[in-house]
Amino acid sequence: MSGKSFALITEGASEHQIIKHILLHYMQEEPDINQIQPQLLNGKQQNIGGWNEVLKYCEREEDLQAILKLNDYIVIQIDTDQCQVDPYSVSRMESGTAIGSEQLWHRVYDRIMSAIPESIDKNRIIVAICTETIECWLLPVCCSRDGDKAHTNQCLNHLNRELRRLGINPITDKNSDRARNSYAVVLSKMRKAKDIQASAEFHYGFAKFLSELNAIEEP
Numbered sequence: 001m002s003g004k005s006f007a008l009i010t011e012g013a014s015e016h017q018i019i020k021h022i023l024l025h026y027m028q029e030e031p032d033i034n035q036i037q038p039q040l041l042n043g044k045q046q047n048i049g050g051w052n053e054v055l056k057y058c059e060r061e062e063d064l065q066a067i068l069k070l071n072d073y074i075v076i077q078i079d080t081d082q083c084q085v086d087p088y089s090v091s092r093m094e095s096g097t098a099i100g101s102e103q104l105w106h107r108v109y110d111r112i113m114s115a116i117p118e119s120i121d122k123n124r125i126i127v128a129i130c131t132e133t134i135e136c137w138l139l140p141v142c143c144s145r146d147g148d149k150a151h152t153n154q155c156l157n158h159l160n161r162e163l164r165r166l167g168i169n170p171i172t173d174k175n176s177d178r179a180r181n182s183y184a185v186v187l188s189k190m191r192k193a194k195d196i197q198a199s200a201e202f203h204y205g206f207a208k209f210l211s212e213l214n215a216i217e218e219p
Contacts, residue, residue, distance in 0.1 A: 003029030004216065006126075007071040009037045009057050012049040014174045014183055015077050015134050016040060021187045023075075026196050026210065028217060034071060045175050051088055054078050058115035068124055073216065077128040080108055101131045101152060101204040126212045129205040135159045135171075137206045140199035141189035142166065150202045159186075 006023055010016045016035050023031050037057045038049040054076065057063065067074055083090040083104070090107045092098055099107075108129045113122060130136060136155035142162035143149045151158050160170035163182060171179045190196050200206040 003027050003031040004072040005032040005034065005070070007034045007036045007067045007074045008077070009054055009074060010035075010049075010077040010128075011051055011054055011079060011134075012038060012174060013040055013043060013045040014171075014179060015079075017043070017180060017183050018134050018137065018187065019075060019077050019128055021190070022196055022209075023213075025191055026193050026213060032071075036067060036074075043177075043180050051078050051082055055088065055112070055115055058112055059117070061117040061119060064116070064120050068121065073124050073126050075126045075128060076112055077130065077134065078108065078112065079130045079133045080104055081132040083108060083111075104131055105129050105205050105208060126209070126216075128209045131203065131205050137199065137203055138183075138186050140202045141195070142186060146202070149199075152203070 004027070008016055008019055010019060016038075020033050020035075023033055037053060039046040055078075058076065064074065080090070080092075082088060084092055088111070090104070090111050092104060094103070109127055112127055112129075113125075116122060116125065128134075131152045133155050135158075136152055138159055139151055139155060139162070140149040142159060143151075148158065148162075156171065163170050163186075168185050169178055169182050171182050173179055190199060197210065200210050
């Protein structure tokens with residue numbers, strides 16, 4: 001039985017691969033998934049990606065309206081590692097002190113929603129906000145120590161260290177076949193909804209993403 005349809009706006013091909021996997025293995029009914037930004041061909045990114053393109057797409061009223069005519073929901077994925085850069089312009093600081101993941105999530109959420117035109121039904125927008133990068137969400141299935149599973153900085157470096165330990169190719173060019181294979185091996189450790197839930201317990205943005213998915217499945 002076919003489930004709900006999701007249009008994905010992500011920073012890049014690897015982010016698409018991870019979000020798609022989560023949707024396919026977490027939702028009760030298999031969803032229909034359509035990649036919007038960036039454009040992909042055989043899994044490879046064909047146009048400019050990154051956080052700036054994600055935010056630009058949030059402002060494209062006619063495009064968003066057209067997407068929602070064909071899809072039940074839009075998933076918007078964005079990392080926070082560059083959030084202080086203009087025009088992202090979300091501060092990580094409060095009175096000279098770095099804020100926590102929860103407060104940062106809410107600031108980025110407000111930034112995304114403020115960019116989306118008022119004519120768009122924001123109840124059909126789901127956000128996947130990753131502190132610092134989406135690779136942080138993969139650490140719980142690779143790392144043995146809880147402290148390592150909860151890293152929110154230099155996550156790709158931490159992930160590559162664990163990949164080497166496990167005999168898996170480290171990720172260098174994220175838009176390569178080799179990288180996609182490495183991501184696939186890691187994601188194979190999250191094939192069940194309970195595995196995804198267990199990983200999300202270590203990362204606020206991951207848990208919030210799942211809570212939004214849970215909300216749309218409620219009768």
